[in-house]
Amino acid sequence: MFNFEQQINQTRQQAAEAGFSGSAIVDAHPSKGIVRIKISTSPPESLASFVTNYLQFLNMSLGAMNVEARIHIAEEEKD
Numbered sequence: 001m002f003n004f005e006q007q008i009n010q011t012r013q014q015a016a017e018a019g020f021s022g023s024a025i026v027d028a029h030p031s032k033g034i035v036r037i038k039i040s041t042s043p044p045e046s047l048a049s050f051v052t053n054y055l056q057f058l059n060m061s062l063g064a065m066n067v068e069a070r071i072h073i074a075e076e077e078k079d
Contacts, residue, residue, distance in 0.1 A: 020046060048076075 015021065022041035028034065039054075041047045055071055062069045 019043070022050070 020041065020043075022039060024040075025038045027036040027038075039047065039051060041050050052073065055073070059069045059071055
């Protein structure tokens with residue numbers, strides 16, 4: 001039998017061994033259908049890649065629930 005908790009723990013261990021960690025704040029308004037997430041990562045230069053990959057995961061999860069998602073990724077501000 002497939003154990004999701006075991007897979008999650010293995011993934012967490014692999015991330016720790018690679019020196020990756022982070023934190024997130026989730027703000028939800030269920031009756032309005034609003035979920036906002038603020039993420040920070042260590043190392044900080046991993047943030048853009050992590051968020052982009054997480055968006056793909058989120059899109060896949062929504063699709064599995066028969067929810068069509070349109071995702072917009074903002075262009076980075078130019079200095």
